[in-house]
Amino acid sequence: MLEDNLNDTIAAISTAQGQSGIGIVRLSGPRALAIADQIFTGSKKEKPSEFKSYTMHYGRISGHGRIIDEVILSLMRKPKSYTREDVVEINCHGGIVVLRNVLDLTLENGARLASPGEFTRRAFLNGRIDLAQAEAVIDVIRAKTDSALKLSLGQLNGGLSKEIGLIRKKLLDVLVNLEVEIDFPEEGIRQGASAISQGIDALSGKLNKLLDNASAGRILREGISVVICGKPNVGKSSLLNALLKKERSIVTPVAGTTRDTIEEIIDIKGIPARIFDTAGILTPRNMIEKEAIRRSREHIKLADMVIILFDASGKLSHLDRKLIREVRHKNVIAVINKIDLKNRIEEDQLLRAFRKVVRICAKSGKHIDTLEGALYEFVFKGKLNAPESLIVSNLRHIQALRNAKKLVGQAKEALRNNLTQEFIAQDLKDACVYLDKILGKNFPEDLLDRIFADFCIGK
Ligand SMILES: Nc1nc2c(ncn2[C@@H]2O[C@H](COP(=O)(O)OP(=O)(O)OP(=O)(O)O)[C@@H](O)[C@H]2O)c(=O)[nH]1
Ligand SMILES: [Mg+2]
Incomplete structure (x- = not known):
């Protein structure tokens, strides 16, 4: 399991490996600027640590007494960067040897090789995006059609997160009502019960709507296989x-x-x-x-x-x-x-x-x-009837929503059977945990490793 030590400065080749016009070595972390100072010489001998955020500079990368490449260096200072840390991107010539040499120099000067998706993982850990948005990053990169791209961009922009957040808020509202009932049972239980029952109905309606489009979402994200036979x-x-x-x-x-x-x-x-x-x-x-x-x-x-x-x-x-x-x-x-x-x-x-x-x-x-x-x-089957931003497509999200739906159904059942409020409250709290999992508000230790294992290095 990857230990998230945000004191490390991470580095990777962020572009596809092979021959290309340019290739980018990316650095992120507390020492990104200091490392850039060590290896970059600008045309007027100025240092990257003196550069303004969101500027680009022409210069050379050198180490061991020789020039390695002619580059353009750009920097994004924290917190306004992809990772919310200091980020330096070095635009090199796109050859694999050039890029490896530049990357090696950053490592020799104190950076650590980034693991797959670690830049995005930091964007999540530093609170710039939630987990559903982080997962959308890889979907954007992998999208094979315009519709798949629209869907993942919607998710990246927080469309799905917002909807899940709204459902979560509704759920908490019902829980508050329930807590009042539990603490002050004598104050008009009947009246409270109908509000709670309406709240739960609204919740399951919203969950159902999201799940209705999920199979279409998965198809758009993952595609289908079609065989021609005869x-x-x-x-x-x-x-x-x-x-x-x-x-x-x-x-x-x-x-x-x-x-x-x-x-x-x-x-x-x-x-x-x-x-x-x-x-x-x-x-x-x-x-x-x-x-x-x-x-x-x-x-x-x-x-x-x-x-x-x-x-x-x-x-x-x-x-x-x-x-x-x-x-x-x-x-x-x-x-x-x-x-x-x-x-x-x-x-x-x-x-x-x-x-x-x-x-x-x-x-x-x-x-x-x-x-x-x-x-x-x-x-x-005529089932796709939601804007792309509200389509769940990721199996992890779909499973969490199904679990939440089941628990909300259970709460409804408990209410109908006049079980004590504590039972109902517990089901709803458990449902909330599933919604939180989608956004990454709480997660088992190895979940991040599993999610980011699919990413490319450098993203
Ligand atoms: N008239 C006509 N001929 C067609 C049409 N489609 C394919 N053909 C012809 O049918 C023959 C077989 O076409 P293929 O596409 O090779 O057929 P296939 O099913 O892949 O054949 P196998 O790989 O041998 O199983 C060729 O001579 C094609 O030009 C069509 O719509 N109209
Ligand atoms: Mg054939």
């Missing part, structure tokens, strides 16, 4: 290419073209989807096809959604029917391809077997947008 030659690879709008997968008239599963990320109206083009399911003619088909089945098993593809120009074959049986229990959209050709498929049978049937022409891209719309509808 018998050979129906146009699976053509469909992948049409969705990607580029020629990614090999398309040929030969049955059994695709062997290895091909995987790409696409944006379906804001949903990040990992899409797989699989080998057509057929009766294997050799070991390669046998393995390819085994992999297709494996992907179908693990997928969140399955697109089963049919060829409009032929009748349903026994392979089609076999596959229909295999995917029936999954979330499936049936898609009829090659609608530019003469229609021979028994569409009525597909309409009976599947909730949704879409007709497309993968070759020309016709109706691909209809398919995207159908996927979107299927995934969200």
Whole structure:
């Protein structure tokens, strides 16, 4: 477990490692400016510790008697910085050796290598942001679609925290009412009870509303996996290419073209989807096809959604029917391809077997947008009905809210059964602990380690 010693000055390469135009070494902590003084020489020999906050300076980094790089140094003095500590950022040339050398110099001069997410962890520990906001930082970095980004930016700006804070306040109000009842039971219990019961109802209403959108939130944050399956030659690879709008997968008239599963990320109206083009399911003619088909089945098993593809120009074959049986229990959209050709498929049978049937022409891209719309509808089932800032998407938050909801329900039950006020109060206090956990008002020791383990070093 990481010991949070805020007296340490931490340092890390904060940009992606590889060749790039510039790369940044970041320092934060009480000795950040002193370390910068040791290694940076400005053009007029001035010292970073004399610089004004939020200014940038041209100069050189040197150590062991030689110049290491020509840089621009910027500094943000505490408390107005990312971490609320003194922060120095050194913009170097983006080569990995340059960056490592500059980082090494900061370490030799008293900094310690930052652990993943430690800068953000300090922003939290120093009270600039709460835990839900800190968690949003990594979501912003990872967001793969605009909607996912909007959602995490809303959370970073405190939208979710504010809503949780409001629920928490309501909960405390009910608790105050309860305490009055406990201390002065003779003063109109009946009247107090109805206020308490209304308060609890309002609470569970608010919790339910947040949880209603949670599954949509998780989808936006984590994305879904979609597998395209079908018998050979129906146009699976053509469909992948049409969705990607580029020629990614090999398309040929030969049955059994695709062997290895091909995987790409696409944006379906804001949903990040990992899409797989699989080998057509057929009766294997050799070991390669046998393995390819085994992999297709494996992907179908693990997928969140399955697109089963049919060829409009032929009748349903026994392979089609076999596959229909295999995917029936999954979330499936049936898609009829090659609608530019003469229609021979028994569409009525597909309409009976599947909730949704879409007709497309993968070759020309016709109706691909209809398919995207159908996927979107299927995934969200019209359930996304809250502004992005009020959507819970993080599993840790969802679990805490579910626990809080359960306890509020229990309190309601206790009230209905005329249990003593102490019981009700205890349930509500426990619910409050869960809400506090989301914001990081109290947390088990290892929670921060678990949360920040996912971060990149330097953030
Ligand atoms: N007319 C017509 N032909 C299409 C359409 N979509 C795909 N094809 C053709 O169908 C053939 C097979 O397409 P692929 O995309 O390779 O099919 P597949 O399902 O990936 O095939 P395997 O990888 O072998 O299982 C190619 O000749 C495509 O040009 C379409 O909408 N209309
Ligand atoms: Mg293919």
